Amino acid sequence: MNSIIEFFHSAFITVGPFFILLGLLIFVHELGHFAVAKFFGVRVETFSMGFGKKIFQFKRGDTTYCISLIPLGGYVKMYGDDPTAEVPEGEKKYSFLHKPIYQRFAIVLAGPLMNLFFAGVLFSGIALVGQEVPSTQLGDVLPTSIAAEAGFQSGDTIQSINGDAVETWLQVQTKIQNAINQPLAFKVKRADSGELAEITSTPRPGENPNILSVDGLVGEIPGLTLESRASLIGVSDPKGAAA
Structure with missing residues (x-):
């Protein structure tokens, strides 16, 4: 139903x-x-x-x-x-x-x-x-989540993935969803110190939230959410469909 x-x-x-x-x-x-x-x-x-x-x-x-x-x-x-x-x-x-x-x-x-x-x-x-475009700044990263284990911290701003610059959350989502079981190299800027950090994380298979898509599975990194709009665009549940 x-x-x-x-x-x-x-x-x-x-x-x-x-x-x-x-x-x-x-x-x-x-x-x-x-x-x-x-x-x-x-x-x-x-x-x-x-x-x-x-x-x-x-x-x-x-x-x-x-x-x-x-x-x-x-x-x-x-x-x-x-x-x-x-x-x-x-x-x-x-x-x-x-x-x-x-x-x-x-x-x-x-x-x-x-x-x-x-x-x-x-x-x-x-x-x-103009149009408000969600940035690449992360929201709260749960300490027990896979994202936290990889090294992500609350407030991090993702600047690039595999050397490709990213400016919007949609670009981040797309790269993660298209990289099932493929390691991704993230460059992030820390919110507290402004220092740059490099993080490697491998998206795991997850259910595609778009039921109209022909792709049944997409890559996800549970716990990775969008700053201040996680409930709308990111994932608030670590076991959710996509991040």
């Missing part, structure tokens, strides 16, 4: 963000069509997120806003966009096909332009705010 729960949890973590991002891109795209159509006086009949059967909807003004069953796209239905439909004379001012060609062109182009604008704002925000 726990395996089933873990599978769906991992699947949600993997697939969930994809659909959230896709939904956001769809919304921004359709919002571009919608906003420019309203600006030029075109009556928008439907604003839909998704295709197929409507699972939620409400109407405000002339427009029905809805969420549909298939979340792989969206659409904006405008009055007068069917060339075979007859439009009364008094309604032509609200009809898409009765607008000047430059207005129709602007309405069609607004969707892709909104996506480009949104991407620019998003990446600019990421560049300004």
Whole structure:
């Protein structure tokens, strides 16, 4: 039962963000069509997120806003966009096909332009705010752990593994997980004295925490944890899956 729960949890973590991002891109795209159509006086009949059967909807003004069953796209239905439909004379001012060609062109182009604008704002925000990247400083190293027996101490900062410089915890994890039963030479900086120390430790086989991976086993050094974020990224249990 726990395996089933873990599978769906991992699947949600993997697939969930994809659909959230896709939904956001769809919304921004359709919002571009919608906003420019309203600006030029075109009556928008439907604003839909998704295709197929409507699972939620409400109407405000002339427009029905809805969420549909298939979340792989969206659409904006405008009055007068069917060339075979007859439009009364008094309604032509609200009809898409009765607008000047430059207005129709602007309405069609607004969707892709909104996506480009949104991407620019998003990446600019990421560049300004940045992203917190876990460092290579260790958290508490349990005295009875394999990591402590190898020579690691609480607060050590791992600077290199087998001569290759490491700057993030992900790089440390990757090298350890890919080195089952292979000795690794660590160069660490002591937290108390600032002195450099060399440590050799051999990762033992451990269960892969990623149940979606094709690799059943990965290397681990029990007791090796990430400073201040061990519960999230490192391993707080010496018998855990990976360090």
